[in-house]
Amino acid sequence: MERLLEIARKQADAVTVFGTSYTVDNVRFDNARLKAVDTHLNSGTAITVVKDGKQGFAYTRNLIDREGLVRDALAALAGGVEAAGDLSQPVELPTLDTAVEHVGGSSVLVDECRRTVEYLSSRTKGQVNAAATRTTSDQRVLTSSGVDAHSLGTSYGAYGAVLYPGTNANIFRGFTAKALAPFPEEDLKFVAETYNASQKEVKATSGRTRVLFLPYTAYALVWRLIEATHARNVYEKVSPLAGRIGEQVLSDKLTLRDEPLNDSRPGARAFDDEGTPCRSLTLFERGVLKAFYNDRFYAHKLGTEPTGHGWRGDITARPEASLEHLTVSPGELSFEQMLKVMGRGVVGVMALGAHSGNRLSGEYSIGLAPGLLVEDGGIVGVIKDSMVTGNVYEDLKKVVAVESRVHNAPMGHFPSLLLDDISFTTRS
Numbered sequence: 175m176e177r178l179l180e181i182a183r184k185q186a187d188a189v190t191v192f193g194t195s196y197t198v199d200n201v202r203f204d205n206a207r208l209k210a211v212d213t214h215l216n217s218g219t220a221i222t223v224v225k226d227g228k229q230g231f232a233y234t235r236n237l238i239d240r241e242g243l244v245r246d247a248l249a250a251l252a253g254g255v256e257a258a259g260d261l262s263q264p265v266e267l268p269t270l271d272t273a274v275e276h277v278g279g280s281s282v283l284v285d286e287c288r289r290t291v292e293y294l295s296s297r298t299k300g301q302v303n304a305a306a307t308r309t310t311s312d313q314r315v316l317t318s319s320g321v322d323a324h325s326l327g328t329s330y331g332a333y334g335a336v337l338y339p340g341t342n343a344n345i346f347r348g349f350t351a352k353a354l355a356p357f358p359e360e361d362l363k364f365v366a367e368t369y370n371a372s373q374k375e376v377k378a379t380s381g382r383t384r385v386l387f388l389p390y391t392a393y394a395l396v397w398r399l400i401e402a403t404h405a406r407n408v409y410e411k412v413s414p415l416a417g418r419i420g421e422q423v424l425s426d427k428l429t430l431r432d433e434p435l436n437d438s439r440p441g442a443r444a445f446d447d448e449g450t451p452c453r454s455l456t457l458f459e460r461g462v463l464k465a466f467y468n469d470r471f472y473a474h475k476l477g478t479e480p481t482g483h484g485w486r487g488d489i490t491a492r493p494e495a496s497l498e499h500l501t502v503s504p505g506e507l508s509f510e511q512m513l514k515v516m517g518r519g520v521v522g523v524m525a526l527g528a529h530s531g532n533r534l535s536g537e538y539s540i541g542l543a544p545g546l547l548v549e550d551g552g553i554v555g556v557i558k559d560s561m562v563t564g565n566v567y568e569d570l571k572k573v574v575a576v577e578s579r580v581h582n583a584p585m586g587h588f589p590s591l592l593l594d595d596i597s598f599t600t601r602s
Contacts, residue, residue, distance in 0.1 A: 178221060178237065179316050182244045186223035188261050189318040192447055193219045193237075194489055196311040201283040203304045206291045211280050218489030223247045229257040233489050258448075259474030261319040265451055267444040270437040272327040274353035276308060282354060283308060290334040290357050297366040299373075300336040303344070307331045308354065313447070321449040329440030330354045331582070334362060336369040338556060343544040345369040345523060346390065350582045352440045364509065368523075368553065372546045376555030378600045384519030384574065385562055385596040386512055386548070389583035391540065392502070392591050394528035398536045398566045399430065400497055400585065403457050405468030409475050412534060414567065415463055424461035425573035429503040431456045432467065434482065436499065439587070447493045448484035455481055461571075469495040500586030505576025512575050512592050514551040520598055521546040521553065522562060528584075536566040545600070560600035569593055 175191050182189040195217035202210045220233040221243055230250030234243050283306040290304040307330070314324045333348035334357060345368045347361040387395065407413035415423065434443050434452035443452055448470050456464045468476065469484035472495060484493035507515065526541030545560040546553050570593070577589035 175219065175237075175314060175316050178219065178240045178243065179318065181240055182221060182223055182247065183318045185244065185248060186225045186318075188224035188257075190222045190261065190449065191219065191316040192221075192486070192489075193217075193314045194312065194486075196309060199280050199283060199308045201280060201287050201306045203287050203291050203302070206295050206302045208284065208287075211284065213280065219243070220486070220489050221247045222492065223251070224257040225251055227257050228253075229255050231255075231492055235489070256471075258469070258471035260470075261317045262321050262449040262451070262470070262480070264320040264322070267323060267451060268435060270325075270435065270442045270444055272325060272352070272437055272440075272442050273310075274328050276310065276328060276353070278354075286332065286354065286357065290332065290362065293357075293362050294334055294336055294366055298336045298369050300338060300344075300369055302334070302336055304334045305332065313443075315445060315447065315449040317449050321445075323445040323449055325443055325445070327441060327443075328352055331440075332357055334365055336365055338369075338373075338544065341544075341558075343524070343556075343558075345372070348582050350440050352437075368546070371553040372544070372556045374555040376547050376557060378520065378545070378547050378557045378560065378598070380599045381597075382595050383598050384516050384592065384594050385598060386516055386519065386521045387591045387593065388521065388523050389581040389588040389590060390524040391522035391528075391542065392588045393584045393586070394525045394538055394540050395566050395570060395591070396430070396500070396502065396585060396588060397528060398533050398538065399424075399457070399570075400500070401533045402536070403463075403466045405466050405472035405476060405478075405495055407534060408466050409472055414535060415466075418463050419465070421463055422461050423463045423567065424458055424570045426460040427505060427573045427576050428458060428461050428570060429456070430458045430500065431503065432483070432497045432500050434499040436501075439499075441499065443498075446482045446484045447486045448480075450480045450482040450484060452482040455483075467495055467497060469493055497586070501580060502576075502586070502588045502591075504578050504580050504589045506578055507575045508578055509590060512577060512590060513548055513553070515575050516548055516592055517551055519548050520557065520560070520562075521548060531563070536568075537564075538566065539563040545598075557600055560598065563597045563599070569596060572596075
C-alpha cells in the first residue's frame with residue numbers, strides 16, 4: 175500500500191488508499207440438520223485521488239499492477255465528481271480491544287449450533303433453525319496527509335429460531351460477541367417459552383392498541399430516524415429534522431447513540447474508512463435531537479466537522495455516511511414485566527417490508543412475522559396476516575416502556591419498545 179500511495183501522490187493533489195481483508199466461517203442448520211459449512215476469504219485495495227477539486231476512484235481485488243490502478247483512478251477524474259474536502263490529519267488514536275485469537279476450525283461452530291438445536295428441539299415441536307458465523311477482518315487506511323491507521327477485529331454471531339408449521343414466521347433470537355461464546359441460555363429460553371405460549375392461532379381485532387416492538391421490528395422504526403439524521407438529507411433539505419437541533423422530537427425515554435469506540439462489542443473502530451477518528455455521537459438524548467452524522471464529503475458541504483462516519487459497504491464503493499455502531503439505550507423493565515404493563519395488545523416479533531412507507535418522512539407500514547396476541551399480561555397465541563402502520567414522529571412520543579437490555583438486530587443494538595395507541599390491522 176505504501177508503494178501505491180507513493181506512485182499516486184506524484185500525480186495527484188491528495189491520495190487515500192484503503193485496504194481490507196476478511197475471512198468468514200459460516201455454519202447453518204435447517205430443520206435441526208446440518209445444512210451448510212463454508213469458509214470464504216476476500217480482500218481488496220481501493221484508491222481515491224484528488225486533483226483540481228475533483229476525485230477519481232478505482233479498486234482491485236488483487237494488487238499486482240499498482241501503476242495500472244493509479245491510471246484507472248486518474249482516468250476517473252474525467253467524471254467530474256466533486257472532491258470531499260481536506261483529508262484527515264494524523265492524530266493519536268485510542269487503543270481498542272478488538273481482536274481475539276480464534277481457536278479451532280468450523281467444527282467448533284458446528285458443535286455450538288448443535289447445542290442450540292438440541293436445546294430448542296427438546297423443548298418445542300416446531301422446526302428449529304440455527305446458524306453461527308465467525309469473522310476476522312483487517313482494515314488499513316493510508317493518506318497523503320500522513321494518516322496510517324490499522325485495525326484488526328474478530329467477531330462471532332449466532333442465532334436460533336423455531337418456525338411455526340407451514341410458514342416462515344418464527345420466534346428468533348441472535349447474539350454477537352468478540353469471540354466464540356455459548357448461546358445465552360436466557361435467550362434460548364425466551365425462544366422456547368415464547369414459541370410454546372403462542373402455538374395456538376388466534377383472532378385479533380383491528381384498531382388502535384398497545385404494541386411491543388421486539389428488536390427485529392423496532393429497527394424498522396429506528397431506520398426512519400437514521401434517514402432523517404443523515405447529513406446528505408439535511409444538506410438537500412429533505413430531512414424533517416433539518417434545523418431542529420435542540421428540540422424535543424421523541425419520548426424522553428429514548429436515547430440513541432452511535433458508539434464506535436465501545437470495544438465490549440465486536441466491530442469497534444478507532445477510525446472510519448476515510449481515516450477520520452471515530453467518537454461517540456449522541457443523536458437523541460432523552461428524545462431531544464442533538465446531532466446529525468456525516469462523512470467528509472457532507473461535512474465539507476455543510477461547513478461542519480466530520481463525525482467519523484465514512485464507511486464503505488464494500489471495497490467497490492466510496493465511503494458514505496453510515497451508523498455502524500448504533501444503540502438505543504436500555505430502560506428498566508424485563509420482557510415479562512413489559513407484557514404485564516401492556517396488559518392487552520400485540521407483540522411484533524419480526525418485520526416484513528421494513529422499507530415500506532416513506533422512510534424519510536417517518537411513515538412505516540410493516541407486516542408482523544408473526545404478531546402475538548397478549549391478554550391479561552400474557553401471550554395467548556399467534557396472529558396471522560397482521561400489520562402496524564404509523565409515523566415515528568408521532569408514535570415514538572408514545573413510549574410506555576423500554577426493555578432493560580439490548581439485543582443485536584439489523585442496524586444496531588436495540589431493546590424492545592412498548593408503544594401505546596398504534597394502528598393495528600389484521601384479517602378478520
